[in-house]
Amino acid sequence: MMQLNKPLATVTPTLDGDVLTVLASADVMFTISQIQRILTTASGEGIRKVLARLAVQGVVLHDRVGRTNTYRLNTEHLAAESIVALSRLNSTFLNRLEQHLGEWGATLRYAAVFGSAATGRMKLDSDIDLLLVRGADLGDVEWDWRVTELARRVTAWTGNDCRIVDYTDNEFRAAAVAGEPLFRDVSAQGLTVAGTRAWLTTQLRLAASRP
Structure with missing residues (x-):
């Protein structure tokens, strides 16, 4: 690991x-x-x-x-x-992750590394945590295959288990309105690897403004 x-x-x-x-x-x-x-x-x-x-x-x-x-x-x-x-393995990993996710196209709205891999506090047994948000234009079977393959690749690249938390964009908005604490952590310390941080900030701001 x-x-x-x-x-x-x-x-x-x-x-x-x-x-x-x-x-x-x-x-x-x-x-x-x-x-x-x-x-x-x-x-x-x-x-x-x-x-x-x-x-x-x-x-x-x-x-x-x-x-x-x-x-x-x-x-x-x-x-x-x-x-x-x-010494640059961290940036090499993030670049490789960005390149791989860039091949997923517009169906992937946003992705970020969060947790200890983002904050620089990893231990030998730490997982690599990823948040993915997708549109509804891709079938569940194809999406599940992509997520499974992504987890396999991250483990092959690093030796660490990969824990992926994924939402459709509708699920993401609903969870944001409900105050999902994970999103605050990602907003504060996450490392964006697909989409833009502006997208995340906008979505969370809109969710916060809803009654």
Whole structure:
């Protein structure tokens, strides 16, 4: 299983992967304290040991500015391209999901990733949660096949179980009027992967205005 918020854990579950993810996020120098502020659960000493080990391997470049030690990813290292690609697994997953859902056409009104995969709080046993809203122009059998295939693909891509909550647009509007709390979560923290956030906002606003 994957933690999209800890992408290098797919190849190394140690602090090394977390540190490399930070260094791969930008081609700039980082201090140990800057890395520690990002990796809130890691100790400064643990980060220092990881950086020293990676510097010996040549993956990390070490410099000293005054009394401050700084570090950055060695982008010329043979492993750098793979490290950067791994660090971007979250965006790669979302792009692949958008591309797949884009093939569904206008029948798919809206889709979003929600839950821990959207908020960056995934654990090893976390599901990937998806909200889908569709029009009534596609038969139930065809729609069910698409949803089943989507769940299969997400699991194949990530190793995580995929939990899909789907509504027709009429069902969605009725649930929104009833105050379905899931929609508030999606509106606040969801990651849109089909349709537009403006569509979701409009639908929820209209639902809220109804007596």
